[in-house]
Amino acid sequence: MSSTTTPDASRFTAHPQFEHLATHELPEYRARGLLLRHRKTGCQVYHIVNDDIENLFAFALKTLPADSSGVAHILEHTVLCGSQAFPLKDPFLLLLKGSMSTFLNAFTFPDKTVYPASSTVEKDLFNIMRVYGDAVFFPLLKRHMFQQEGYRLQLDEHGKLALTGVVFNEMKGAYATHDAIASEWAYRSLFPDTPYANDSGGDPQHIPDLTYEQFLEFHRRHYHPSNTRVFLYGNIATGRYLDFLHHNFLDRFERLEVAFTVPRQPRWDRPRTLQRTFPVDSAAACERQASVTLNWLLCPVTDQHNVLALEILSEILLGHSGAPLQKVIVESELGEDLSAPTGLETELLELVFSAGMRGTDARHRRAIETLIIGELERLRDSGIPADIRTGALRRVEFRNREIRGGGPFGLRLMRKALRGWLHDGTPDVTLRFNDTFQRLTAAIDADPRYFEGLIDRYLLGNRHRTTLVVTPDEQHAEREQRAFSERLHAVEQTLDQAARREIEADQRRLLEYQSAADSPQDLARIPFLQRSDVPSRVETIDFRTFSTSGVDVYRHDLFTNGIAYIDLAFALDDLPAELLPLVPFFTSVLTECGLSGVGYDELSTQLALHTGGFSVRAEVGCHADNPERVVPLLFMRLKSLESALPQAVDLVVQIMLDADFGNARRIHDVLTEARNDMRSSIIPAGHMYSMTRAAAALSPTAAVEERWKGVSQLLFLSEHCVDGGAERLGAALRKLRDHVINRARLKVGFTCDPASGVPVQQQVERLAAALPAGPKIGEQHAFSGSLQQRPRVESLLVPTQVNYVARAMAGSPIGTTEQTAEVLLGHLMSTGYLWERIRMKGGAYGAFSSSRGAEQVFVFGSYRDPNITATLDAFHAALHHFSAAPVDERSLDLAVLGTVGGELRPLAPAERGLVSFRRILYRVSDQIRQAKRDAMLSMTPQQLQRAAERLLVHEQSAAVVVIGGRKAVADAAATLPELMLHVMEIAV
Structure with missing residues (x-):
């Protein structure tokens, strides 16, 4: 967020078509909120006005599901498949291809559907808003769009009926993982008498229950301005938005009486238990793979005082590894670590608090209930330690004070505003923090047992509680598939020849629609910028540099709202080969094992008291001016209020030099949690694992x-989750620390308010001086030999009904014009050929291609894909298509716009400092960045054609990795036998 001042109220004047309901001062965001209502339709508009150039809009509709057919989710996809003003196959795809948006998406929540987008270019934002608004209010919703995006019956090559569709396949993937099932049912179990009892995303078993007529009726009833909230954010004048909304959309409607209200769930007089299963491949995989989670229904989301109090209570109980409830769960030996839903859910009408354990046995349900309730009783009766309470208050205050990045700031505020606004409150209620926090701290000061009272009222005295038990079941997938087969068989029995011919005709019509090109006249309707609208100069970030104790330091003076960020980068060039796979676990355990004489729980409490966070991570890249040079780095980031920085620095130095790697019990717990986190991410992020392994x-x-972030790391962690593994790792961790933590391999970057530069610099100098000098860095050896002989085709088996297919081939090095051409080619294929062939026709949820210049590879991937061989064929056909003839100039212009748009997103201060520091470390100079922009702006269709030709040559030695189900891989191997040459089963 780049705003620095509260905007002048004179920027808004009365509008004849809108009633001005309220003005809200929002000093925590240096902004003012304007609440308005369209006189004719009742559509409410809320504009958070400030000086941020990254403007954002969102159309938000209350969409309460009456069943689990996924109608809201299917509509979210389908409204973007053509509208009255833009009768194209996929206007959303064209926006992805050629807008300069910094964010462009749509979301289905359990009770609402939201269509947000942002851009730093005003003309571009209104172009997108016109397309989005027309899609929301005037979509075409043709039957073949419903069949493509939702589900359809089709005859396979053997004449057998099959079910497919984008949302249908997406949700088959979602229902394949333990964590997704546990998280879904943790809240659904508490709301059996409300729409929250249903899955708004769609249960694959119930998606085929939805009829086309029900689909149309849902849109007619819900997608109306009277049921719409329009959220706006940024520095564009409010009047411009209101004129645009009225003339383009709202004036074409009359007011509709809508009464879509989520009812309050009637409270129970006793807790309930619910059991669900998830798929595994074998009985052996069932051992200690269950989870047990306790869930409580709390207060309304509009009760901001209690919402904030419960957020702090959740931080007290679970906020870090030393938090009392987290600690007692992890140390209990009843299971392995926290269950996926554990924490506070704030997106629903009423809050949900969950606490539980995964990696357990269902037989331990009562013991886990007793453990959690017992710890809550102990805290209520004996009291919460003062330092844990204070640390939680400081951490919550810090999070709300920090100007965080990671996406448009307006998107964060949109989600906050909608929490209350969609439930008939005013949007400011769930936006405000400062006033609520001050009142809350006053109440806490007046009542030393304030949080103990919350535990008693909302948890121990609350009988509206469920215990959710999610267990592995090797028959689960078979039952699901049998249900689909029986359903299809029942339908097949009713089909005569005429009905079969009609299904075949539907397939042909859909394929014809998918294969037909949009007319030039219709394409011209989409408003786009020109290549000449792209800024010709890249934005630079100023810094100054100095040296202290032999360490190079890079200082960034930026407004940070009183927070200092210190980034440490340790070179790992000469790391011994045997320590290479240990680096990621080192980053996980460094802050989690305590110090000599200080337990891990006490250390976690001290970090919460004295810092806004201390994180450790590893990453690998290359020098932009020498791409053959592998550059592995260990990063550490300290965030602290400037006033608390001396204590924070002392603590961080202790952690770096004195972490207790001799605590085998604690190392085992962290190791198990790291393994479980990776296991649970394999299916949701299968495309990332398959593409990385292929590359x-x-x-x-x-x-x-x-080796650090892929399947190899999961295998490494699993190998050491055995008796004696933690002890062996402890010795290796000490060796790694002694090798790495010293000044010889350190560079530092820091970011702070300009006025605080001198005292923060003094703390940086003190930190550097506290580290040992260290020997001179040796030559690379662990990394130069890291390219082990790997199979070129590999299949990784997981219990899922969808697949993740990847192909990688040699690409051009970063900083070259050839690599810039490959970047644009990847964008064109992802937002065109691959989307249409793999997603629209094939039914996969996602398909993409990209150049990875630092790795000198070009990768293809698919996500939640029902196919394997057809997808691999599509990867090849895409390159052949673009090598056969040059693309037209307009398509190239759109690729340039779409690619550069992502580079224009304003960075939060913490991001700007870190981005600048990483550029320095990887030698990505402003000259190299400018050369890339120049190459992009001068790119020709012939250069893209040559890029495709190069990649076609490299495709002959490409690597293929498929993550998928056993049956799907075996079926694909009938066509591609090499898929069965190197097969590995992955336990998830």
Whole structure:
């Protein structure tokens, strides 16, 4: 967020078509909120006005599901498949291809559907808003769009009926993982008498129950301005938005009486228990794979005082590894770590608090209930330690004070505003923090047992509680597939020849629609910028540099709202080979094992008291001016209020030099949690694992990335989750620390308010001086030899009904015009050929291609894909298509606009400092960045054609990795036998 002042109220004047309901001062965001209502339709508009150039809009509709057919989710997809003003196959795809948006998406929540977008270019934002608004209010919703995006019956090559569709396949993937099932049912179990009892995303078993007529009726009833909230954010004048909304959309409607209200769930007089299962491949995989989670229904989301109090209570109980409830769960030996839903859910009408354990046995349900209730009783009766309470208050205050990045700031405020606004409150209620926090702290000061009272009222005295038990079941997938088969068989029995011919005709019509090109006249309707609208100069970030104790330091003076950020980068160039796979676990355990004489729980409490966070991570890249040079780095980031920085620095130095790697019990717990986190991410992020593993066969940089963040790391962690593994790792961790933590391999970057530069610099100098000098860094050896011989085709088996298909081939190095051409080619294929062939026709949820310049590879991938061989064929066909003839100039212009748009997103101060520091470390100079922008703006269709030709040549030595179900891989191997040459089963 770049705003620095509260805007002048004179920027808004009365509008004849809108009633001005309220003005809200929002000093925590240096902004003012304007609440308005369209006189004719009743559509409410809320504009958070400030000086941020990254403007954002969102159309938000209350969409309460009456069943689990996924109608709201299917509509979210389908309204973007053509509208009255833009009768194209996929206007959303064209926006992805050629807008300069910094954010462009749509979301289905349990009770609402939201269509947000943002841009730093005003003309671009209104172009997108016109397309989005027309999609929301005037979509075409043709039957073949419903069949493509929702579900459809089709005859396979053997004449058998099959079910497919984008949302249908997406949700099959979602229902394949333990964590997704546990998280879904944790809240649904508490709301059996409300729409929250249903899955708004759609249960694959119930999606085929939805009829086309029900689909149309849902849109007619819900997608109306009277049921719409329009959220606006940024520095564009409010009047411009109101004129635009009225003339383009709202004036075409009359007011509709809508009464879509989520009813309050009637409270129970006793807790309930619910059991669900998730798929695994074998009985052996069932051992200690269950989870047990306790869930409580709390207060309304509009009760901001209690919402904030419960957020702080959740931080007290679960906020870090030393938090009392988290600690007692992890140390209990009843299971392995916290269950996925554990924490506070604030997106629903009423809050949900969950606490539980995964990696357990269902037989331990009562013991886990007793454990959690017992700890809550102990805290209520004996009291919460003062330092834990104070640390939680400081951490919550810090999070709300920090100007965080990671996406448009307006998007964060949109989600906050909608929490209350969609439930008939005013949007400011759930936006405000400062006043609520001050009143809350006053109440806490007046009542030393304030949080103990909350535990008693909302948890121990609250009988509206469920215990959710999610267990592995090797028959689960078979039952699901049998249900689909029986359903299809029942339908098939009713089909005569005429009905079969009609299904075949539907398939042909859909394929014809998917294969037909949009007319030039219709394409011209989409408003786009020109390549000449792209800024010709890249934005630069100023810094100054100095040296202290032999360490190079880079200082960034930026407004940070009183927070200092210190980034440490330790070079790992000469790391011994045996320590290479240990680096990611080192980043996990460094802050989690305590110090000599200080337990991990006490250390976690001290970090919460004295810092806004201390994080450790590893990453690998290359020098932009020498791409063959692998650059592995260990990063640490300290965030602290400037006033608390001396204590924070002392604590961080202690952690770096004195972490207790001799605590085998604690190392085992952290190791198990790290393994479980990776296991649970394999299916949701299967595309990332498959693409990274494919790239690792071709690139030393990618090979390191895969060993650190891919399947190889999961295997490493699993190998050490055995008796004696923690002790062996403890000795290796000490060796790694002694090798890495010293001044010889350190560079530092820091970011702070300009006025605080001198005292913060003094603390940086003190930190550097506290570290040992260290020997001179040796030559690379662990990394130069990291490209091990890998199979070129590999299949990884997981219990899922959808697949993740990847192909990688040699690409051009970063900083070259050839690599810039590959970046644009990847964008064109992802938002065109691959989308249409793999997603629209094939039914996959996602398909993409990209150039990875630092790794010198080009990768293809698919996500939640029902196919394997057809997808691999599509990857090849995409390159052949673009090599056969040059693209037209307009398509190239759109690719340039779409690619550069992502580079224009304003960075939060903490992001700007870190981005600048990383550029320095990887030698990405402003000259190299400018050369890339120049190459992009001068790119020709012939250069893209040559890029496709190059990649086609490299495709002959490409690597393929498929993550998928056993049956799908075996079926694909009938066509591609090499898929069965190197097969590995992954326990998830």
